[in-house]
Every structure is written in structure tokens, then in C-alpha cells.
Amino acid sequence: RALPLAGKTVVLTGTLSGMSRDEAKARLQELGAKVSGSVSAKTSFIVAGEKSGSKLDQARELGVEVLAEAALLELLADK
Numbered sequence: 001r002a003l004p005l006a007g008k009t010v011v012l013t014g015t016l017s018g019m020s021r022d023e024a025k026a027r028l029q030e031l032g033a034k035v036s037g038s039v040s041a042k043t044s045f046i047v048a049g050e051k052s053g054s055k056l057d058q059a060r061e062l063g064v065e066v067l068a069e070a071a072l073l074e075l076l077a078d079k
Helices: 021-030 054-062 069-077
Strands: 009-013 034-036 045-048 065-068
Touching: 009 021, 009 054, 021 034, 021 069, 045 054, 045 069, 054 065, 065 069
Parallel strands: 009 034, 009 045, 045 065
Antiparallel strands: none
């Protein structure tokens, strides 16, 4: 099975409306991603839900790609 997100580190922040964070984490891990609780220069992208806080600010400061929940759902639907 292909792991399109192998080698990617993803951070979830804020409230997701389409699925729980645990579900999103599990789906990302199924695709090979490492889901981290903190943002760093090694973060591949951050998924920002409603009421995203300091992690989103930190990601922007570090130049980390920010995905909206809709983009995450699209990414997961394609796999």
C-alpha cells in the first residue's frame, strides 16, 4: 500500500468539524505521516481548524505550510 505522506511531519491545531482530532491523526498515520503535538522547523505542514492558537502563529513564523481543514479532507479523500 502506498504511503503518500511517508516522511512528513504533521501538526493538528484547533477544532476540526468534519472529524475528531483522533480520527484525523489516525488517518494521517495510515498514510505514513508522523503526527506531532508541537510545531518545529521539521514540520511539513500544519492543519488549522477553528480557533487555532499559538501553534498556528508559530507555524507562520517558521514558514510552515498551513492547510485548512477542507484541504485535509480533500487530501484524505484522494487516498
